[in-house]
Amino acid sequence: MTSPHILQDFDHAITTFRGELLSMAGKARHNLERAIRALLERNEELANAVIADDNDVDDHERRIDELGMEILTRFHPLASDLRLVISAMKISGNLERISDHATNIAKRARKMSARAEIQEITLIEPLYTLADQLLRDAIASFTDHDARLGASLHDRDKELDRMHKSVTAVYGERIENQNGRSEDYLHLILVVRSLERVGDLAVNIGEDAVFLEAAKDLRHSKDRSIS
Amino acid sequence: MPAQATSTDAASRPDFIQVDQFSFHYGPKQALFDIHMDIPEHQVTALIGPSGCGKSTLLRNLNRMNDLIEGVRHEGDIRIGGTSLYDPSVEVISLRKRVGMVFQKYNPFAKSIYENVVFSLRVAGRGRKTELDETVERALTDAALWDEVKDRLHDSAFGLSGGQQQRLCIARAIANQPEILLMDEPCAALDPLATLRIEDLIIGLKQRYTIVIVTHNMEQATRCSDRTAFLYMGKLVEYGPTLAMFERPKEPQTEAYITGRFS
Secondary structure (H helix, E strand, O other): OOOOOOOOHHHHHHHHHHHHHHHHHHHHHEEEEEEEEHHHHHOOOHHHHHHHHHHHHHHHHHHHHHHHHHHHHHOOOOOHHHHHHHHHHHHHHHHHHHHHHHHHHHHHHHHHHOOOOOHHHHHHHHHHHHHHHHHHHHHHHHHHHHHHHHHHHHHHHHHHHHHHHHHHHHHHHHHHHHOOHHHHHHHHHHHHHHHHHHHHHHHHHHHHHHHHOOOOOOOOOOOOOOO | OOHHHHHOOOOOOOOEEEEEEEEEEOEEEEEEEEEEEEEOOOOEEEEEOOOOOOOOHHHHHOOOOOHOOOOEEEEEEEEOOOOOOOOOOHHHHHHHEEEEEEEEOOOOOOOHHHHHHHHHHHHHHOOOHHHHHHHHHHHHHOOOOOHOOOOOOOOHHHHHHHHHHHHHHHHHHHOOOEEEEEEEOOOOOOOOOHHHHHHHHHHHHHOEEEEEEEOOOOOHHHHHOEEEEEOOOOOOEEEEEEEHHOOOOHHHHHHHOOOOOOO
């Protein structure tokens, strides 16, 4: 735990800023969880709630940008304070996109809820479980200043990529067989694609956490060491 | 790419000024402890740290200004271009011609703009009008003041604004074409726009001079210095490229100071 700033108002602003980001992260993750549940449980009402609540996440993103700008303007942060503002603003963009993917999934869930159930929809569950683990750990790497955890997400995301390919192949095969449910299988392929993208965005958040804690930019880098 | 981020010229010396295990005492009080750092030629090096950390003491040792104080002593050495400042062959007066200085409070003499610039030349007995005229134009141009004062060179220096007076002091300091320019909080008494003009000037001047600046303003250090040294309680805590130090300092004390957590 770092010691407080001499200027107490700086600490208040940082606390508010971090709080806003953590609240946004919780809502984005909750939206994803509810979108998948709406899909699996064929719950149209829940899907509608997720779509409506995306605006709330968008508001958080705007608020985080405002607070970040305010901190940059008022306090001229340097070193770890500067990295915190930059990384938090980038993370909020990634969270907003995760919530957009939740909304896309919810829209597909709403369309599919009126039609007969597809048994193979359950193939989505392990993908969601892993995507959510990656997202949870990405957020934790930021909140706990855990660069090692943040850097680990890149390799762990490869398993999600592998699952994405495998499940997409199964759904693609069903479409080729022309069993009359092609549109639903296409929806499922795009849901799987959204979950794969959530994994990528979690990796981005983990890299921002590494930048915050270790001042190292891992993006597009073969050297994944954090020291 | 900003000027302060450019690398040292191939021809410039990375160890032009060598502060070598240098300690300094004001009587019984030790102000500097075993400072060791190389200051590169044609770059701007900023000294930062809380009041009393020794940064001005270190600066004033670079042209032996502290010699004027009774009871001071030092250990270690400071070399410029490989020659010790304390070598018996070094005359302090000629050293101060090589190492000019600008102070926190602009302090023009109660003379005309022209006479302020040529003051040191007149003291040295160099009174030929052509040389003086050339020096005035060159120094004022280098100090980014020529265009503003060329039509009133014989007016009193006190008629200039604060920022102009400080630039006049810079012109006076570089009239003798020193190799090194020391600046002790040169913008502390200036408004923000005058400060930016001085900073712009500093970035331009490093092409010809090696500049060492003491500043309490960390934004100023980030804007116009290439390297930064953080001193605390007379010790050199961290020294390195400015942007790296302000983005990712290595030492916890530096981090605490530049993020405003220092107590």
